[in-house]
Amino acid sequence: MTNRRRSYLTGPGDSLILPPSSFALNTMYESFVADTGIDPDRLVYDAVIGSPLPVRDYGRGPQGWDPALNPAMFWHPLFWLPDAIAVPLDFHDENGDEQEESLNLWALRVAWEVIWSGMYDAEDGTWADVLSLYGLDVEAADVQARITAWLGGAADPVLDTIDLSAYISENQDSTVLLAVDQAEPFRTASWGVHADELVNGLNHLLRDAATEEEYRWAVGQIAYVAMLALGDAPPLNDGGQPFTAAWGTITEEADDPATPIATIQARAQYLQQSLTSLARVFYPEYQQLMTLLAQEDQVPVRGQLPAPTPTT
Incomplete structure (x- = not known):
């Protein structure tokens, strides 16, 4: 049988790290849940990474997955990650102290290993x-x-023999430390690219809204996606409140037909201003990081996954 590759929620040129589309991230998460049948609480959603990441849990079944999951999705390599990268691990930092890997660090580590392999x-x-x-x-x-x-x-x-361990880094501590070094610049770059896309999307949707219903939907949708993609973005003023609380209120008001349209219009102005402010601060960091990554071959790319000898 010819070894296959499949497109799934991605297309040519789509980056797995720092994906440019907030809207696609939202769709990806919902589609992954619907297509696989996985419980949402077993997925890591991180706006820095261009795919939801399922977390293995042997409390859900003998193989670490709920037996009721859709078997047609088990071609996907994220269900076959080797033990060393299938779940967060304890690692030693540069000082030799043991640390517990956060889900955000784990997501970045998995993304690099998936790309390298x-x-x-x-x-x-x-x-x-x-x-x-x-x-x-x-x-x-x-x-x-x-x-x-x-x-x-x-x-x-056959299934009992599947093991992709040979295709990932032997020293996972080094990959974790790479993720530690990259976590902050990649996070701030993510805020920049997503805020830029959302403010442009908001302006476009509001300009084309022909009815009050379309206007409400545009404001509510952008506020909702902003919470997903920018929910951890900090306030830009000392003592300021996080944007995500206001965006949540806007989402609720936009979904409520009893909210006067004048209120929604005022909320749209705030939403536009908050996204513009975040883009102004952080989008230059995204541009700088993209330039740096293009100029420096910082991370080895190992090429396509070799084919193991099929077991009959």
């Missing part, structure tokens, strides 16, 4: 079909039945 290829926006590497067609009904049985604890001569 070729599990994800930004050039064509595809993911490796892991099952095809082992000679299995996930679209076949009998293979899906095997996956469901295996998720429930049944032995399987």
